[in-house]
Amino acid sequence: MSVIAAIEDDPDEVFPPYLYEAYRSTLARAPSQPLVDLIPTLSEITGPGPAVSAVTPQDADLTTNSGTGHPAIGERMIVTGRVLGSGGDAVGHTLVEVWQANAAGRYIHRDDQHHAPLDPNFLGIGRCLTDGNGWYRLLTIRPGPYPWRNHPNAWRPAHIHFSVFGPSIQSRLVTQMYFPGDPLHALDPIFNAIPSAAARSRLIAEYDHDITEEEWALGYRFDIVVDGPAATPFDNGHGL
Numbered sequence: 001m002s003v004i005a006a007i008e009d010d011p012d013e014v015f016p017p018y019l020y021e022a023y024r025s026t027l028a029r030a031p032s033q034p035l036v037d038l039i040p041t042l043s044e045i046t047g048p049g050p051a052v053s054a055v056t057p058q059d060a061d062l063t064t065n066s067g068t069g070h071p072a073i074g075e076r077m078i079v080t081g082r083v084l085g086s087g088g089d090a091v092g093h094t095l096v097e098v099w100q101a102n103a104a105g106r107y108i109h110r111d112d113q114h115h116a117p118l119d120p121n122f123l124g125i126g127r128c129l130t131d132g133n134g135w136y137r138l139l140t141i142r143p144g145p146y147p148w149r150n151h152p153n154a155w156r157p158a159h160i161h162f163s164v165f166g167p168s169i170q171s172r173l174v175t176q177m178y179f180p181g182d183p184l185h186a187l188d189p190i191f192n193a194i195p196s197a198a199a200r201s202r203l204i205a206e207y208d209h210d211i212t213e214e215e216w217a218l219g220y221r222f223d224i225v226v227d228g229p230a231a232t233p234f235d236n237g238h239g240l
């Protein structure tokens with residue numbers, strides 16, 4: 001077994017701790033008492049589950065799903081990849097949801113009063129189902145970095161929030177996708193709360209010229225592994 005594999009067998013190296021002082025809000029929300037196991041109820045583990053029948057092909061195109069008839073402003077890009085289990089097995093027909101800031105780094109949210117323009121043609125939300133081989137595919141625009149007041153001159157690296165639903169609300173996993181070569185990675189407490197460099201690297205999408213479409217959009221590959229030693233770090237694995 002390689003050193004990296006040995007390290008990553010330990011979930012504490014993959015998932016962020018509940019308390020990470022540099023990420024200030026964890027000081028307020030990290031548990032101060034030992035956790036108590038709860039037995040999930042039948043409705044929590046069986047349903048109602050995602051409303052997969054409500055997902056339409058239009059939901060996967062964040063550049064047009066505002067419904068205004070005008071495209072979102074920004075650098076158009078394709079984000080695609082596979083959702084996989086620990087053995088590389090496909091997680092098919094599962095709901096993938098994303099949310100993100102617009103090209104200027106602004107969310108449509110009342111708490112986001114960052115001095116950057118809103119785009120009336122960009123909602124910042126999208127979703128799709130994986131196919132039988134675990135593939136998902138989204139068309140969106142590249143999000144901008146944004147300030148977040150965690151510390152002086154704090155800026156989040158550009159990122160897209162991902163949720164993989166699984167069969168019920170109990171199995172939902174949430175993470176963030178980052179972009180290669182971003183100088184803000186080294187300065188970001190959320191990214192760096194993930195203990196191992198190998199695990200952090202699994203949150204960075206890979207530019208893929210085979211996905212890029214001529215005169216249309218750049219292509220990025222982002223696989224999500226939901227389980228096992230090579231798991232993608234998730235927000236609710238060990239906290240954050």
Ligand SMILES: [Fe+2]
Nearest residue numbers: 101156159161
């Ligand atoms: Fe964000």
